[in-house]
Amino acid sequence: MRYDRTVHLDTDFAAAVARTRDALAAQGFGILTEIDITATLKAKLDRAAEDMEDYVILGACNPGLAHRALDTDRSIGLLLPCNVVVRRDGDRTAVQVLDPGTMVALTGLDALRPVAEEATRRLDAALAALTAAEAES
Structure with a gap:
């Protein structure tokens, strides 16, 4: 079973992060947290992570959807599709979200x-907006 929904962009990392934030916002998702995995691992592990690619986790939340899910099952917070990964993947940038169907499965x-x-629907629209914007560039 695939648990991710992924698009690849031919854009630099910083631009991909900014565009991802905008695309998520357009679909009602706010960014609550941002974890720079690359910087964190370098700081905590020193040399062990020096070759890690750019990798950021955006903690996105659509409050209405989160509320509805939590009303159904208080433990569902463990599985909410909140993490959005933006990472370098070779010479491209991958943007990945958890497939929300995973909660049901x-x-x-x-x-x-x-x-x-x-x-x-909302996350797919955000991912589609990223690829459409790239096609226009």
């Missing part, structure tokens, strides 16, 4: 299906 809770479907 792992819990077996059909009551989560409408939330997962709406989250999928």
